[in-house]
Amino acid sequence: MSRFGDATSVERIAADRFRIDLDAGFGFAQALNGGYLMAVLGRAAVEASAHAHPVSTAASFLRVAKAGPAEILVERRKSGRTTETARATLLQDDEPVVDALITTATLDPAAEPVWVGAPPEPALPPxxxxxxxxxxxxxxxxxxxxxxxxxxxxxxxxxxxxxxxxxxxxxxxxxxxxxxxxxxxxxxxxxxxxxxxxxxxxxxxxxxxxxxxxxxxxxxxxxxxxxxxxxxxxxxxxxxxxxxxxxxxxxxxxxxxxxxxxxxxxxxxxxxxxxxxxxxx
Amino acid sequence: MSRFGDATSVERIAADRFRIDLDAGFGFAQALNGGYLMAVLGRAAVEASAHAHPVSTAASFLRVAKAGPAEILVERRKSGRTTETARATLLQDDEPVVDALITTATLDPAAEPVWVGAPPEPALPPxxxxxxxxxxxxxxxxxxxxxxxxxxxxxxxxxxxxxxxxxxxxxxxxxxxxxxxxxxxxxxxxxxxxxxxxxxxxxxxxxxxxxxxxxxxxxxxxxxxxxxxxxxxxxxxxxxxxxxxxxxxxxxxxxxxxxxxxxxxxxxxxxxxxxxxxxxx
Structure with a gap:
């Protein structure tokens, strides 16, 4: 494993519930990075789903997440042939810290763009x-x-x-x-x-x-x-x-x-x- | 009132619950428009909030909404000085139809942009x-x-x-x-x-x-x-x-x-x- 792999590793403790030890290393001062929290929520949503990828994640940031133990609740809301949608919540001290709506699906790694816009300008230098x-x-x-x-x-x-x-x-x-x-x-x-x-x-x-x-x-x-x-x-x-x-x-x-x-x-x-x-x- | 005002008018039946009669006029064939459903959810979220505007709405579309009676559940998740965040769900036949995360706040109608990008090209003709x-x-x-x-x-x-x-x-x-x-x-x-x-x-x-x-x-x-x-x-x-x-x-x-x-x-x-x-x- 790697530090990021370890830091986002969730343990399933019930059909709809996961436990994680949030890594202080992904924080600024006392606040953990929001992207890190979305990664953790995405991993739990995918583990609870029949699909491989978190294709859409909408997150409301409610409170500052602290390093240490947290739980993730994943409530399945709809299961279709190609997508599954859940509400995923990161909880600490029994309070919601991040609420998310996550849709999972399985993307084809070989899918070629049918159409894609030009990369935005200005370009990133080398x-x-x-x-x-x-x-x-x-x-x-x-x-x-x-x-x-x-x-x-x-x-x-x-x-x-x-x-x-x-x-x-x-x-x-x-x-x-x-x-x-x-x-x-x-x-x-x-x-x-x-x-x-x-x-x-x-x-x-x-x-x-x-x-x-x-x-x-x-x-x-x-x-x-x-x-x-x-x-x-x-x-x-x-x-x-x-x-x-x-x-x-x-x-x-x-x-x-x-x-x-x-x-x-x-x-x-x-x-x-x-x-x-x-x-x- | 106007047709749209009537069509988005929600009746509060409990602290966290609203009733509405969804208007078939905002549909295509049998499916109601998703924007209409977001308008309805936004109105319920604002009625349940101390703030005046739905500044951010993230919605997962789970099932096709039909014209007729529906309920909206608004769960307050965080109340701050300047914003309030809720989960709002449109329910029909006891099933979630749309799940939303809505943050309300009160925008100042007189606020001038500090900075704004140019309108996108090409422009819309007259x-x-x-x-x-x-x-x-x-x-x-x-x-x-x-x-x-x-x-x-x-x-x-x-x-x-x-x-x-x-x-x-x-x-x-x-x-x-x-x-x-x-x-x-x-x-x-x-x-x-x-x-x-x-x-x-x-x-x-x-x-x-x-x-x-x-x-x-x-x-x-x-x-x-x-x-x-x-x-x-x-x-x-x-x-x-x-x-x-x-x-x-x-x-x-x-x-x-x-x-x-x-x-x-x-x-x-x-x-x-x-x-x-x-x-x-």
Whole structure:
């Protein structure tokens, strides 16, 4: 197993109930990452289903999840020939922490797109021109060669940043030193440091892995996600994932964050949108 | 009251339970429109909440809803200072028909965008250059002046088409006579024939009102929605709504449909994405 595999491993304790020990390593300060929680919910939903993939996940983030024991309740709501839909809830101290609606199905890994839109512009620069935050940079100019040929080990206790290897498009990271781009955007290469290869659960993590796109507009500090829906569109290939974040509107203390993920084979593998409150901290 | 107001009017029968008589007029053949059902769920969620607007709605469509009596169960899951989140379920014959996660809040009608992206391209042509389907057309060339100054009355029994006045971008309607555009797209002006002016509930209807965008790629006939999430981004102004539909990928019998709605004041008021099965009928 790998760290991420272990961290999302659920134990079935009843037909509709699972237990998990949530890994503090997938958190920022005291709060666990929402994508990590969606990965855990997806794994439980698939274990409770006749199908192989969590194709659609809509999640409401109700409370901050803490590291340690939690339960997942999976209530089957409809079973069809090609899909099954469930309500999945992450519970801690008998309170709902995340409510999700999850549809499972079995995607054909060989399915070719009938039609696909062009990758969004601007494109993510090559890995070697992107910015690693492994050492807090003095400026956002790229560190040449960052990440090329290197696969930093899954060590350290900085939480999320020690679990994932992300290389950021420098043009979307100006907020780090007071020069936000002025648009809702963020783009990065993504992989798990433990070597876990892309699958539906790694994608669940990746769709919520970017710094909030509103840091490039008016957000200060963290921006709590209210709702995030993501769809698995294809079974991803091994290797780096391109995580392309944007948004349409920041107004009244709310913003949207859209994320598309393209895999190393050049396929659109995941789509997400979240609605979040603009961080003011 | 108006037809749409009546059709979405819910009667509270317990703290967490509402009754409604679903109006056959908002259906296609035997199936009621998913947007109509989301409007009904949103109204119940707001009546059960301290807040004024359904800002985020994620819905799983489990079974076909029929006209006639139904119940709505609203379970409060979290109550915060600025938002409240509930699970709302539409029940018919004691079976769940639609499961939704709804977050309510109170938007400031005067909130100005801090930042907003450009309206999507291509633009929707003016009302007078768009295509009405009130009489089945021989071709998709625009009927000049269709809809201008006319507000056809809410009469007739064709169901949905008699409730809403939609004027379609002819370039997205080629599928009607065997010339699909080859892209996931659909665009139309939208208003309710009964004179009901845009609000959150009319937007819930509008985000699921277009013919499936996959009719322009590979879909034949109706395409069942599996999941639809939409967000209310601003309180809409009176008048026509521009409903701009697109999609990113059709593959393996699944497609996504994105809808943005812009109001008569030029504001982005709603965003939606649905994941649907490609119609084969």
């Amino acid at each position: 890995v070697g021109s992107c910015l690693s935050l492994d050492e807090p940079p003095k400026s956002t100019s790229p560190r040449k060669g960052a990440g090329t040929g290197v696969h930093p080990r899954d060590v350290g206790d900085r939480g999320f940043a020690d679990r994932v290897d992300m290389l950021f498009d420098p043009s979307t990271m100006g907020w780090l030193d007071g020069r936000p781009s002025g648009r809702l955007e963020g783009r990065a290469w993504f992989r798990l440091r433990c070597g876990y290869q892309p699958d539906a659960y790694a994608l669940a993590l990746a769709v919520d892995a970017l710094p909030p796109v509103a840091l490039n507009v008016d957000a200060k500090g963290w921006s709590p996600t209210v709702e995030l829906t993501w769809h698995l569109r294809a079974v991803p290939a091994p290797g780096w994932l391109a995580v392309l974040g944007s948004g349409r509107l920041s107004a009244g203390g709310w913003f949207d964050e859209e994320v598309e993920i393209w895999d190393s084979a050049g396929r659109l593998v995941a789509q997400a949108r979240q609605l979040a409150r603009t961080g003011r901290a | 009302v007078g250059s768009c295509l009405s389907l009130d009489e089945p057309p021989k071709s998709t060339s625009p009927r000049k002046g269709a809809g201008t100054g006319v507000h056809p009355r809410d009469v007739g029994d064709r169901g949905f088409a008699d409730r809403v006045d939609m004027l379609f971008d002819p370039s997205t309607m080629g599928w009607l006579d065997g010339r699909p555009s080859g892209r996931l797209e659909g665009r139309a002006w939208f208003r309710l024939r009964c004179g009901y002016q845009p609000d959150a509930y009319a937007l819930a209807l509008a985000v699921d009102a277009l013919p499936p965008v996959a009719l322009n790629v590979d879909a034949k006939g109706w395409s069942p929605t599996v999941e639809l999430t939409w967000h209310l981004r601003a309180v809409p102004a009176p008048g026509w709504l521009a409903v701009l539909g697109s999609g990113r990928l059709s593959a393996g019998g699944w497609f996504d449909e994105e809808v943005e709605i812009w109001d008569s004041a030029g504001r982005l008021v709603a965003q939606a994405r649905q994941l649907a099965r490609t119609g084969r009928a």
